[in-house]
Amino acid sequence: MPQVVLRVLNYKACRGAIMFGDTLLPSECFLIVEELRKTSLCFQCAHGRPTTAPLINLEVLHKQIATLTKNRDVKSWHGLRREDINLERAMQRLDSARG
DSSP: OOHHHHHHHHHHHHHTSOOTTOOOOHHHHHHHHHHHHTSTTTTBOTTSOBOOOOOOOHHHHHHHHHHHHTTSOOOOEETTEEOOOOHHHHHHHHHHHHO
16 A cells, blocks of 8 residues: 555544544443454554553552551652662663663
8 A cells, every 4th residue: 555545544544533532431432442452553543642541549559659668768769669869870871871
């Protein structure tokens, strides 16, 4: 298929797609997720845009963090790992990223 035809089809597919803020029935959501799961690139559209967003309960996450740090001398929390702020380690990471 010529590249230009593929681009036009991709454009038309996205314009007709469900967009952020569209109201859907639970049954429609289920069918969409089931169909999306069958595709080879289920986490992005033809243009590489994300099709899903992670859901998290922040209250539960904060409780889990509080439980992990309870009765421990924790100065800072980075992501899901406890680490002290270390300038030398940060410089090493920057140097390795630069190649």
